[in-house]
Amino acid sequence: MKELICIVCPKGCHLKVDEENGYAVTGNGCPRGAEYGKNELRNPTRMLTSTVCIEGGIYPRLPVKTSRAIPKGMLFQAMDEIAKVRLTAPVHCGQVLIENLLGTGADLVASRDMAAHK
Amino acid sequence: MYDVIIIGCGVTGAATAYELARYKLRAAVLEAANDIAAGTTKANSAIVHAGYDPEPGTLMARLNVEGNRLTGEICDRLQVPFKRVGSLVVAFTQEQLATLQTLYDRGCENGVPGLRLLSGEEARALEPQLSEEVCGALLAPSAGVIDPWGFAIAMAETAVRGGVELRRSCPVTAIAAVPGGFELQTPEGKFCARFVLNAAGVDADRVHNLLEPTDWHTLPNRGEYYLLDKTEGGRVSRVIFQCPGPEGKGVLVAPTVHGNLICGPNAESVEDRRDLGNSAAGMAEVRAKAVRSVPGLDWRQNIRNFAGLRANTTRSDFIIEESQAHPGFIDLAGIKSPGLTSAPAIAKLAASMLADRGLALEPDPDFVDGREHIVFKNLSAEEKNALIRKDPRYGRVVCRCETITEGEIVAALHSPIPPCTINGVKRRCNAGMGRCQGGFCGPRVQEIIARELGLDQADVLLDQAGTYILTEKTKMGGNADV
């Protein structure tokens, strides 16, 4: 039996995962918690948020996120890829910047609109 | 060859430069730091003393009372924030009542106007927040509160506009007597002058030692402070002193000229002349002493602690004298309290000493003894509107706590002595002085400095050399090497 704190949402449910019984999860407030509990012991993943360089916008950096969680062990490798991106405004929220980031199946997408500035 | 070189641009150097700017002279000020008013001038009680403290007959006694009067006049002319709020020295014991009498007598002899001895009740009638323990007080109506760095900067700016040269980041590393004067080595090259005025503050002994050994040296003494939010600014309306002891004037509680409340300083001898840290013990001492005068102080309203160094020396009085071995080299040293108040009088004394030694002081008819200085928040609605119409940057508030506009920051950056640091901007127009302490406006001020002075934002410092804020841009290859 392993105790975890669920990070799916800010509620932070205290989960118990039974590794011997098919990773059965108790203490979860929602089905996503059960899934998190299972995955966290087998293949932990995380949403990655960061910024990329952008020119011609209101700010020199554009916030980005992975379209879904990626393996926890790949976060730093993903950061290196993200550091290579160079954009010019305008960019739209949701626009895909890197498809299938490092083969994770997650895309890197813009997480805000940034209009061309002046 | 300059006629006069002033070493150091704290309040003493600035006041002296301002005085000399009135005359047709070739004068320069060499400041070691990257900005002026960066030593004791920026970290003190910000009080213009009435002048009852110094022993009659001392330089301090004479220059304090004269400086008090001159300070008021200069602040009017140069638009420096100054309020003659008056002060109370309070007594808690019978013994201290006797001290008040001594101070009263001294003050009368020193020529301090309007002194009055009050009973505890009379004192509390003036200042209802005073402790019940207070059994008597000395009222000095001529004491005041001032913006100390603003005072120095205003005088230095007026001097520079009047033709005095100023070099910053220009420490003097060697001084030699040469025929007809002195030769000063700096990283900026050699400077030669007929007269040298040593106004190097805490380091005045070291500067003097570059020329010859002194028979005195600095005993730096650290004082720690609390600066409380404006919500506490009305706690008292006058400067509240306790009875002075051997360690100085003791812990005061006073409104600042900007509407905050200042409490401090304690007094502690330190070896290290860069030791401007606060200690837990020192802060506790200030709190304990301050609440003895004003019990209701709310320390949760603290917005900043700081510490300053008093330029105490092995002598008791100011050291304003010419080197015997090297005539023409004049110390303006040991300028501890009441040095801020005395600075304009010290300047006049220095000028008269130069005249006595043969420097011709011919008034410069082109000297403009005044300054334009816009403080947006002090303007009426109509004036604000007119100003924004003329320059829309006055419509953009950068420092929200103090309502300081981009227009004022830009004006400071194009003033006669443009700052190049965030705290330099703060000392000129108050951006970052408020309750959020620049947390919000700091990055924006940094951006404006970079834009106006053509610097990279990452090269804009917080304060003195070495106070970098940013380490590198993100996403540029090389992550930090840790």
Added chain:
Amino acid sequence: MYDLIVVGGGPAGLAAACKAWEDGVRKVLVLERDKELGGILNQCIHSGFGLQRFKEELTGPEYAGRYIQMLRKTGVEVKLDSMVLQILPGKDGAPHQVHAINGQDGYMVLETKAIVLAMGCRERTRGAISIPGERGSGIFTAGAAQRYLNMEGYMVGRRVVILGSGDIGLIMARRMTLEGAKVLACVELMPYSGGLTRNIVQCLQDFDIPLYLSHTITDIKGHDRVEQVTVSQVGPDRRPVPGTEMVFDCDTVLLSVGLIPENELTRQAGIGMDRRTNGAVVYENMETGIPGIFACGNVVHVHDLVDYVSAESERAGAAAAAYVQGTEAQGPVLELAAGDGVSYTVPQHVRTESLAKPAEVFFRVNRVTQAAEILATDAAGKTIARFKREHMAPGEMERVALPPQLLKLAQGPLTLSIREV
């Protein structure tokens, strides 16, 4: 003459303005001091927003973007780069005045029937907690560092100690680590974290960053730039315990030691304040003590989740709309009080006659509890409602809904307290 002026274009102001428009108010103005709408969300690039409000996990800019889109579909007027200098409440039903400036319009004196205050909050600084030591550069509030990093693209340091375990500090521990800095420690004065548990897991534990509970920074060295900090354990009295000092060589200290509602305008306007929340005292509909002036979001009390800010602000927007349309909330006032284990309540007053729906009451507990009850007890000692909670912590906001029929029976003041079971 406006019907409604909203001061602040962050999440609270946006939600209030959208709701007031939806409810039929047409002359609405949002005054925002920054150069774009969205407030602090624009720099909160991490995800975790919107699970309550939108049933999806959004980043801060995405959450703000949703509301900005909603606002753009309305006819609400927006003035950016505009700073409100003063609010003058109208007397005896006269319009309120809002004094504001910007570069285009100059000094504006705007009249309005109703005002929503949505100025948000600011971070507590080093001064507020009087950390001893030198004052070199390298000491930042977490939010200031976040802005540099996420919006301007600058690192503020390489070796970092974080004081306080508030959410922004935890989030910054992860962000700075991902950007290549070494976060040496997160130091918390209290015996529990001030942030959300999930952030302890995914921001500290994921990166092996130690969390020192019941510790504080007792010295900072570095005349020019931070060079070293000393961390000491604190006793139950929260004073440092001599002999427990640990020294960290670092160039940066981030402070995440609490948020303070930004209420200078509120105080100036003479609106009644609550010393515990540092925000205005409000009624169930977020109306302040001055009729027609409402407040919502972090300017009233510091929230843990923006979703609750939006919900509360929609309540304020709806109430402002009702006020503009002539429906003033009235009736007897039931006072709410904070009892054992409860730091404050928002609202502080409920006008029971005006309640159509249960009164939503937000509060924070002041200790960590497992298996506890929230009790609502009236002046006669009668417990009119109780709510079970598996887990409560000061870092998380609690919420109960009190039905009108129960409130109408209660004799004021009604005290909320917690009791372990």
